[in-house]
Amino acid sequence: MTNVSQNRQIISGYLFAVGATAIWSGNFIIARGLNESIPPISLAFWRWVVAVIVFLPFALKSIITEWDILKKNIVYLSVTSLLGITTFNTLIYFAAHTTSAINLSLISITFPVFIVIFSRIFFHELITVNKGIGIILVATGVVLLITRGILARLLNISFAIGDVWMLAAAIIFAVYSILLKRKPAQLSIWAFQLSTFILGLIFLFPFFIWEYTTTPSAEVDIKTISAILYVGIFASLSAFILWNKAIVAVGPSKAGMIYYTLPLFSGFLAYLFLKESISMVHFYSALLIVSGILIANYESKKSKMP
Secondary structure (H helix, E strand, C coil): CCHHHHHHHHHHHHHHHHHHHHHHHHHHHHHHHCCCCCCHHHHHHHHHHHHHHHHHHHHHHHHHHCHHHHHHCHHHHHHHHHHHHHHHHHHHHHHHHHCCHHHHHHHHCCHHHHHHHHHHHHHCCCCCHHHHHHHHHHHHHHHHHHCCCCHHHHHHCCCCHHHHHHHHHHHHHHHHHHHHCCCCCCCCHHHHHHHHHHHHHHHHHHHHHHHHHHCCCCCCCHHHHHHHHHHHHHHHHHHHHHHHHHHHHHCHHHHHHHHHHHHHHHHHHHHHHHCCCCCHHHHHHHHHHHHHHHHHCCCCHHHHCC
């Protein structure tokens, strides 16, 4: 691969990661906004039903063509589906029911840190000085953002069961992102994505039936339907494809660093749709976050040499 094509791949990888993160920021807002309208498992279930229906016409041919490859890798696909599709977002929806917004935001940013740690443990990737400094700057920027510059607010945080769900979701998504790097090369993104959507939906179905028979039904209105369509089409289909492409292009650790920009996108959406104000605190937070990402992902020319 030439330097030009390699640089294009890296730039594309970062853009894919940014796109996925921007779309996922809307998922967090919807999760919090619908916590009284639809049960968490039902929201996750209908999300993946929509994703499968929309994705099926585009990926069915790939599924048929690559059927033998899918069967050979059924264990890998099942584990990946169980973690990334069945469990991850369902836990987020559970967390949104029982924890505060500030706790949810704080815990969600631990996901890229787990990627770096697990990459070090399982793949012996070095935690360089740049990555260490970058993580500190990014974490500082996010904490500044969600506390609105009043760090004393951190002293008043109390942890609920939702915090545990969110922490578990962060760990699970870190493992999922690392597993994406092990995707069989002969398996296309289309076949991989649709097969994991279907398997994840199958694994989720028994829990959906249990919830349906034990909890009140969801409120079916325009707001709920629109939210399900958004998480099903964009947060599920578009974002996951972008994220998978980002993992392949730049690796889980570097793509994971981009996820730190999630609060920036969430803040923008809150300003756009909820009319929340943007202050200098947001500017300083953005400066720290972007600086941290750039430093963590910086590689000197010397380190790139074979």
